[in-house]
Amino acid sequence: MKSIERVFLVGGAVRDLLMGRDPKDRDYVVVGETCESMLARGFSRVGEDFPVFLHPETGDEYALARTEVNVAEGYKGFTTRIEGVSLEQDLARRDLTINAMAMEGDRLIDPFDGRGDIEAGVLRHVGEAFGEDPVRVLRAARFAARYGFEVAPETTEMMRRMVERGDLDALTPERVCLEMIKVLGEDVPSRFFRALESVGALRVVFPELHGLVGVPQPVAEHPEGDAFEHSMLVLDQCALLSKDKETRFAALVHDLGKADTPADVLPEHPGHELAGVPRVEQMCARLKLPNTFLTAGRLACTYHTRIYRVREERDAGEVVAMMRKLKANHTLEHVERLAIVGEADAKGRGEASAQEYPQADLLLGLAREFARFDALPVVEQARERGEVAGPQIAQAVSQALCRHMSRYMQLE
Ligand code: CTP
Numbered sequence: 327m328k329s330i331e332r333v334f335l336v337g338g339a340v341r342d343l344l345m346g347r348d349p350k351d352r353d354y355v356v357v358g359e360t361c362e363s364m365l366a367r368g369f370s371r372v373g374e375d376f377p378v379f380l381h382p383e384t385g386d387e388y389a390l391a392r393t394e395v396n397v398a399e400g401y402k403g404f405t406t407r408i409e410g411v412s413l414e415q416d417l418a419r420r421d422l423t424i425n426a427m428a429m430e431g432d433r434l435i436d437p438f439d440g441r442g443d444i445e446a447g448v449l450r451h452v453g454e455a456f457g458e459d460p461v462r463v464l465r466a467a468r469f470a471a472r473y474g475f476e477v478a479p480e481t482t483e484m485m486r487r488m489v490e491r492g493d494l495d496a497l498t499p500e501r502v503c504l505e506m507i508k509v510l511g512e513d514v515p516s517r518f519f520r521a522l523e524s525v526g527a528l529r530v531v532f533p534e535l536h537g538l539v540g541v542p543q544p545v546a547e548h549p550e551g552d553a554f555e556h557s558m559l560v561l562d563q564c565a566l567l568s569k570d571k572e573t574r575f576a577a578l579v580h581d582l583g584k585a586d587t588p589a590d591v592l593p594e595h596p597g598h599e600l601a602g603v604p605r606v607e608q609m610c611a612r613l614k615l616p617n618t619f620l621t622a623g624r625l626a627c628t629y630h631t632r633i634y635r636v637r638e639e640r641d642a643g644e645v646v647a648m649m650r651k652l653k654a655n656h657t658l659e660h661v662e663r664l665a666i667v668g669e670a671d672a673k674g675r676g677e678a679s680a681q682e683y684p685q686a687d688l689l690l691g692l693a694r695e696f697a698r699f700d701a702l703p704v705v706e707q708a709r710e711r712g713e714v715a716g717p718q719i720a721q722a723v724s725q726a727l728c729r730h731m732s733r734y735m736q737l738e
Contacts, residue, residue, distance in 0.1 A: 332357040333388070334413055334428040334435065341424045344434075344444055345473075354388045355416050355428065360408075361390070377408050391416035394458060419455045421462045422469065422481075426452045443478075450478040457484060460493040464505040464531070467521035471512045477521060485525040494530045502531055503613040510571040515578075516558035523554075534609045535578070537585030542593040550676030553584040553595075559674030560667075567670060573663045575619050576626035577670045579606050583627060602627030625652065625660055626667045633668040636685045636692070642731040646724070649696040661693040695734045699727050 333356055339349035356364070361377055369379035369388060377390040391411040413428055414437050420426040423440040434441065438452050449466050456462050463485045470477055477485070488494065509518040519535060522528040529536040538553040550556055557578060564577035583602030587595045606623035609615075629648060632639075639645060652660040665686040672680035701723045708722040 332413075332430070334430050336417070336428045337420070337425055340427040340429050340434070341440070341444070343429070344427070344441055352386050354386060355391050355413060356388050357391050357411075357413055359390060364388070364390070376406060393419050394455070418453060420452055421456055421459070421465055423450045423452055424469070447473070447475045448478050449473075449475045449481060451481045451484055456481070457488055457493070460488060460497050461501055461505070463488055463494060463522070463525070463527055464497070464502065467518045467527070468505055468509050468512075470521040471509055471515055471518035474514065474517065477524075482525055485527065489526045489530060494527055497531065499612055499614045503615055506532075506613065507571060510574045510578075511569075513565055514562055515565055515574065516562045519558060519561075519578075532609070534582050534585065534605045537605075538581065541584050541587070543584070543595070544593050547678055548675055549678050550674070553581055556674060557581055559676070560670045561674075563673045564666060564670035568663075568666045570663070570666075572618050572622040573666050575615075576622040576663060576667045579609065579623045580626040580630045580667055580671060582606055582609070599628055599631055621660075622663055625664060629664055630668060630671055633664055633685055633689055634671060636688050639735070640737060642728045642735055642737060645692055645731050645735070646696065646727055649693060652693070654693040654696045655699075658690070658693055658697075661689060665689050692731070692734070695731065696727075699730050701727070 333354050335352060336355045337353045339352045342349040359367075361371070364377075364379045365371065368382040370382070372378050372380050372387070373389070377392060379388045379390075380386070381388055390408045391413055392406050392408045393411050393415050395405050395407050413435065417426040417428060417435070417437060423438040423443045425440070426438050427440040428435040438450075443450050449469055451462075451466075466477055466481060466485060469475065506518075509515050512518070519528060519532065522531060523536070523539065528539070535554065535557065538557055541553040543551075543553055543556060548556055550559055557580070560580065561574060561578045564574050568574065579602065581595075581598065581602065582605035583598035583600065584595045585605065586601040587598060603624050606627055607620065610620040610623065628651075632644075632648060649655070649661075652664070654661050668689070669680075669683040669686055672683055672685070704723050704726040705719055708719050713719060713722060
């Protein structure tokens with residue numbers, strides 16, 4: 327294959343290389359070619375709307391340099407131009423300066439001083455084109471989470487304008503979901519939600535979380551501040567304890583019900599556990615999150631306070647009911663996840679944060695004991711007594727299971 331005249335490594339790969347990170351994938355921009363000449367070279371086209379091709383051997387993405395031309399009102403009114411477009415023009419349509427650099431071999435092409443912004447730890451938009459794509463508001467917040475960079479004041483202003491214009495209403499649930507799931511993989515995911523809140527975007531994109539902003543909590547247990555602040559601290563604590571995204575999501579949403587507490591009972595939150603469940607359901611349905619997230623979120627809302635107080639638990643029947651809901655006889659997955667959310671909940675409280683979390687071992691002990699219970703002898707005894715109806719047998723099993731758990735809990 328005859329080699330292409332001018333190929334530039336672009337975007338995230340250049341940023342990652344300059345930051346000393348391994349690029350996740352490598353995207354290239356090609357100058358001086360056409361769609362036809364790319365196909366003739368054996369590349370296959372992947373982009374429907376954009377001239378993007380896959381290399382026949384490496385599978386890397388090669389895109390023709392392009393710009394977007396405004397043909398109508400609003401951010402959707404754009405069409406792509408490729409004829410005679412230079413690399414610099416292609417870089418100028420990109421979101422942030424740190425993502426608008428290119429490399430030709432070892433030579434860095436950096437017309438917007440992305441390297442300077444990496445060194446200064448700043449996320450700065452390249453130009454007015456930032457406003458053409460509302461996903462960029464989410465991306466800027468996500469990069470803030472990943473790198474701990476500050477968003478430049480002018481970019482914050484631009485993001486705020488986009489929110490005020492209503493641009494974010496056009497974000498698809500799939501896209502928001504994708505960005506959130508990526509964020510849940512970062513070390514300090516709270517920065518994403520805080521960055522969105524600071525430009526007014528949280529209310530639009532994550533109204534359930536925005537509902538926690540300014541909601542007071544009892545100061546002795548929660549010196550950290552409002553329910554949003556607590557949720558952010560719990561999320562970050564959870565990120566220290568587990569890489570599992572469902573677990574981190576569960577930590578994020580465990581207190582959503584606090585948004586619904588009637589004003590006359592504040593700062594207490596009686597019943598916020600169950601109040602959180604429909605909120606989680608609403609959030610998961612809107613964002614079309616996978617069911618594993620829904621289950622994790624629902625369980626976290628329902629049981630987090632019970633787990634927090636598991637040391638004082640005196641009701642074996644309640645423990646049995648909880649372990650059944652957690653399917654502890656089949657899997658420890660839900661119990662282990664809740665133990666981590668519980669630990670994060672106890673440690674995300676500013677000066678009142680727990681240092682130790684004995685509840686986790688206690689909970690896991692209860693789950694193992696529950697799973698160990700063997701119902702078969704109980705069923706046989708019930709049959710010998712002539713109890714053959716399903717409900718009778720089920721009752722005998724439940725009673726025996728409660729006695730079994732009571733003994734373990736030293737209640738008998
Ligand atoms: N880009 C953009 N605006 C978007 C999406 C992407 O300007 N809404 C540009 C940026 O130059 C970006 C490049 O396209 O660097 C590649 O995008 P993508 O692969 O989605 O993201 P990365 O920047 O590589 O980030 P990540 O590491 O999170 O994938």
